Amino acid sequence: MAFFCIFIYMKTEFLLSRRNFINSLSIATGGLLTPAFLNDIYSEDELQILEEFGATEDLTKNEAYWKKIKSFFELDQEIINLNNGGVAPSPSPVMEAVIKYNQIANKIPSYNLYRVLNKGREPLRFKLAELAGCLPEEIAINRNATEALETVIFGLSLNKGDEVVLSRQDYQSMQNAWKQREKRDGIVLKWVDLNLPSEDKSYLINAYKNAFTNKTKIVQITHLINWNGQILPAKEIAVEAKKIGAEVILDAAHSFAQIPFSFSEMNIDYAGVSLHKWLSAPFGTGFLYIEKDKIKKVYPLFAAPDDEEDKITKFEHLGTRSFAIEQAINEAIDFHLKIGIERKSARLFYLKNYWVKKLSKIQGVKILTPNSKEFSAGIALFTLEGFEHATLLNKLYLKYHIHATMINLGNLQGVRISPNVYTLKKDLDLLVDAVKELSKA
Ligand SMILES: Cc1ncc(COP(=O)(O)O)c(C=O)c1O
Known part of the structure; x- marks a missing residue:
C-alpha cells in the first residue's frame, strides 16, 4: 500500500513538474515548439496508427503490427541489422525530438541548456523511476552503463584485503575497472567462471x-x-x-527494457543501465540506480557540492553534455510504453526461438544460448562447423547483407544475433537461408 501511495504521489508530482517544464519551454522558445509537441502529443499522434491493434491483444506473431512498428524506424534498406545488442536505432519520434530539443538549445545555448532543458531532468527522473520500479531519488541520469557501473566501482570505500566476487563473463570494462582497483587498493578479486549456456539454476547460484x-x-x-x-x-x-552481508551491483545494460523486472524487487544496491540499447533512446544515454540508503557512502566520479552528499544528483555533475539527447529519452519511453514491456519481451523471445529452432535443424549448427524464457530473451549465439567465426560473419555481411557480430570469449565463440522490435520474421528467414546455403558449401 505504501509503495502504491508513493507512486500516486510520484505520478502527480511528475505531471505537475512536466507541465511546468513544458510551460517554461514554450515561453523560452517563443513558440518555436508548440506545448502540444512538448507534451508528447506529437509522438502520440504519430503513434495513433498502432491503436487499430487491441491494447491487450496478443500480437507476438502478428507481422502486420510489427511492420507498423518498423515503419517508425529509418533503416538502411540494403542491410538487415541483426546486431541490436550493442546499440539500437531510435524510432523517428525520438530522432525528431533530438532535433527539436537541439534547435531550442542552439537558440541561446547558455540559457536554454541550463535554464530550460535542464529543468526537464526532474520530470524525466520520475518517468524513468516509474519504468524501473524504484524511487526517483534513486536514479541519476547519465550517459551509459559503463559510466554508471564504474561510478560505483570507483566510488565505494574498500580496504586492502576486501573481496569482490565477479565473473569472467561480465562486461570487459567492468572487469578492467575492478582490476584497476585491485592494483591500486589491494582489494582481492574472486573470479567466477561460468560454464554457459546453462539452465541449471542451482549451478548458477552456487557458482557465485x-x-x-x-x-x-x-x-x-x-x-x-x-x-x-x-x-x-x-x-x-x-x-x-545479502545473507553474508555483501552488497550487490547489477549490470542491467541488456536486461533493462528487454525483459520485465523491477529494481526494487531485485535485492540489489547498485545498477547501471544503457538506454541506447533496448530502450532505443539516443546514443549516449543511461542511468545509475543506487538504493536510497547507500547514496551517501558512494563517492561520485565527478565531485559534487557538500550539500548533495546524500542526494542522487551528486552523480550528475558531468560537465557540459547534450541535454537534447537527454530530454529525448522522454520520447523513447513513450514509444517503449506504447508497445509495452510484456509485448516487447514476448516478441523478442519469440523471434529468438523462431530462428534458433530453424538453425538448429541445419547440419553443423550449434546454439550456445538457453531455450527457456527464464534463462534467455532476444539474443542468441551460434556456430557453424567448418567456419571460422570471422569468415562466417564476413560472408553473412558481404554475400547476404546481414549485419551481426562475433563473440570470442572462452567457450562462447560464434556469431551473435540480436533482433529488435523492427525485425520481421522474413528478415530472420533470410538468415536461416543464408546459413543453410553456407552449410552446404
Ligand atoms: C553487459 C554489458 N554491460 C555494460 C555494457 C556497456 O554499455 P555502454 O557501452 O553503453 O556503457 C555493455 C555494452 O555492450 C554490456 O554488454
Whole structure:
C-alpha cells in the first residue's frame, strides 16, 4: 500500500513538474515548439496508427503490427541489422525530438541548456523511476552503463584485503575497472567462471555462492549476459549475497527494457543501465540506480557540492553534455510504453526461438544460448562447423547483407544475433537461408 501511495504521489508530482517544464519551454522558445509537441502529443499522434491493434491483444506473431512498428524506424534498406545488442536505432519520434530539443538549445545555448532543458531532468527522473520500479531519488541520469557501473566501482570505500566476487563473463570494462582497483587498493578479486549456456539454476547460484567468504564485500552480477544472451538468476544470487552481508551491483545494460523486472524487487544496491540499447533512446544515454540508503557512502566520479552528499544528483555533475539527447529519452519511453514491456519481451523471445529452432535443424549448427524464457530473451549465439567465426560473419555481411557480430570469449565463440522490435520474421528467414546455403558449401 505504501509503495502504491508513493507512486500516486510520484505520478502527480511528475505531471505537475512536466507541465511546468513544458510551460517554461514554450515561453523560452517563443513558440518555436508548440506545448502540444512538448507534451508528447506529437509522438502520440504519430503513434495513433498502432491503436487499430487491441491494447491487450496478443500480437507476438502478428507481422502486420510489427511492420507498423518498423515503419517508425529509418533503416538502411540494403542491410538487415541483426546486431541490436550493442546499440539500437531510435524510432523517428525520438530522432525528431533530438532535433527539436537541439534547435531550442542552439537558440541561446547558455540559457536554454541550463535554464530550460535542464529543468526537464526532474520530470524525466520520475518517468524513468516509474519504468524501473524504484524511487526517483534513486536514479541519476547519465550517459551509459559503463559510466554508471564504474561510478560505483570507483566510488565505494574498500580496504586492502576486501573481496569482490565477479565473473569472467561480465562486461570487459567492468572487469578492467575492478582490476584497476585491485592494483591500486589491494582489494582481492574472486573470479567466477561460468560454464554457459546453462539452465541449471542451482549451478548458477552456487557458482557465485562458492566464491563467497567472510571477506566478501561486493558481488557483481550481469543480469543478461551480452556474449550469448544468457539470463542469470540475479535476484536469487543477490539474496545469497545479502545473507553474508555483501552488497550487490547489477549490470542491467541488456536486461533493462528487454525483459520485465523491477529494481526494487531485485535485492540489489547498485545498477547501471544503457538506454541506447533496448530502450532505443539516443546514443549516449543511461542511468545509475543506487538504493536510497547507500547514496551517501558512494563517492561520485565527478565531485559534487557538500550539500548533495546524500542526494542522487551528486552523480550528475558531468560537465557540459547534450541535454537534447537527454530530454529525448522522454520520447523513447513513450514509444517503449506504447508497445509495452510484456509485448516487447514476448516478441523478442519469440523471434529468438523462431530462428534458433530453424538453425538448429541445419547440419553443423550449434546454439550456445538457453531455450527457456527464464534463462534467455532476444539474443542468441551460434556456430557453424567448418567456419571460422570471422569468415562466417564476413560472408553473412558481404554475400547476404546481414549485419551481426562475433563473440570470442572462452567457450562462447560464434556469431551473435540480436533482433529488435523492427525485425520481421522474413528478415530472420533470410538468415536461416543464408546459413543453410553456407552449410552446404
Ligand atoms: C553487459 C554489458 N554491460 C555494460 C555494457 C556497456 O554499455 P555502454 O557501452 O553503453 O556503457 C555493455 C555494452 O555492450 C554490456 O554488454
